[in-house]
Each structure stands twice: as structure tokens, then as C-alpha cells.
Amino acid sequence: MHIHKFEKYWLIAGIGGLIVFLVILGFGAFYLGTHPQSHGIVIDPENIEANEAFKKENLGLHEIGDGKYVLNVVASAFNYDLGVDEDGKPVKHIQIPKDSKVLIQATTPDVIHGFNIAGTNANMMVEPGYISSMEVTFKKPGEYTLVCNEYCGTGHHLMYATVEVVE
Numbered sequence: 001m002h003i004h005k006f007e008k009y010w011l012i013a014g015i016g017g018l019i020v021f022l023v024i025l026g027f028g029a030f031y032l033g034t035h036p037q038s039h040g041i042v043i044d045p046e047n048i049e050a051n052e053a054f055k056k057e058n059l060g061l062h063e064i065g066d067g068k069y070v071l072n073v074v075a076s077a078f079n080y081d082l083g084v085d086e087d088g089k090p091v092k093h094i095q096i097p098k099d100s101k102v103l104i105q106a107t108t109p110d111v112i113h114g115f116n117i118a119g120t121n122a123n124m125m126v127e128p129g130y131i132s133s134m135e136v137t138f139k140k141p142g143e144y145t146l147v148c149n150e151y152c153g154t155g156h157h158l159m160y161a162t163v164e165v166v167e
């Protein structure tokens with residue numbers, strides 16, 4: 001069977017491109033350990049408080065061990081619920097010690113939201129029916145803004161909080 005020379009070139013280029021793509025994907029996934037946030041964990045969006053992590057009193061930042069924290073967040077139109085302070089006021093600013101390990105767990109009872117701590121690699125989609133989680137270590141002190149980067153409605157731009165990484 002005769003294959004035209006150009007056809008051969010394109011076949012090689014096509015298969016080569018596919019191999020390069022898979023190698024890059026494999027390098028990112030297995031060597032660098034880059035994975036999309038967990039979408040394996042489901043939750044009833046109409047009853048998120050049935051999950052321990054999203055009970056009112058468990059929202060916000062909690063120290064769970066030496067240099068280990070959990071940050072539970074409920075994103076909803078148009079707010080990030082990070083719990084309340086001693087005066088019962090909604091927390092809009094959290095302080096995290098530098099180099100600590102923070103497990104972020106987020107969910108939403110309504111529509112798709114984003115969870116992006118701008119300038120860090122904390123970036124997830126938050127979808128109703130799922131718990132999005134990722135572990136982050138903040139290495140650079142400073143003030144960062146938590147923003148919603150998925151358009152979720154008229155108050156989308158009002159969804160933010162600040163995260164301060166302290167020495």
C-alpha cells in the first residue's frame with residue numbers, strides 16, 4: 001500500500017503531538033502532583049449542615065495540630081461564610097501563619113462559585129452538590145484577596161474576603 005509522503009508527515013506530526021501532550025499531562029499529574037480539586041466528595045446542597053465541616057460553628061479557620069489548619073467555607077450568592085467572631089460579626093478577614101498547612105474545604109448551597117486567593121495557588125471551583133478541597137501552604141507573608149472567579153449573578157463582585165499570611 002502506498003502512503004503519500006505528506007500523509008506520512010502529518011501522521012507522524014499528529015501521533016507525535018499526541019505523545020507530547022500525554023507526556024506533559026503525565027508530568028504534571030504524576031511528577032508535579034497537580035490535580036483538579038477533589039470532586040469525588042458529594043454533599044446534599046439543600047442540607048450542607050449535615051456535614052460536620054459546614055456546621056455554622058465549624059466555619060472559618062481552625063487549628064487542628066501543630067502548624068495545621070482547616071478552613072471551612074460556604075460560598076453562596078453573594079458571600080463567603082467564614083464563621084463569626086466573638087462579637088457575632090461575620091468574619092471577613094482571616095490570618096494564617098506563614099508555612100502552615102491549610103486544608104481548604106468549600107461548598108455551596110446555590111450556584112457555582114469560584115474560590116481564588118489571588119496571587120496564590122489556592123484556586124477552585126465550588127459547585128453545589130460537591131465539596132471542593134485542597135491543601136495549601138502559604139509561603140509568602142502578605143495580604144491576599146479571596147475572590148469569586150466564577151460569574152454567579154448580580155452580586156458576583158461583592159464576594160470577597162481577605163486572607164493575611166503572617167510571620
Ligand code: CUA
Nearest residue numbers: 113148150152
Ligand atoms: Cu460567587 Cu461569583
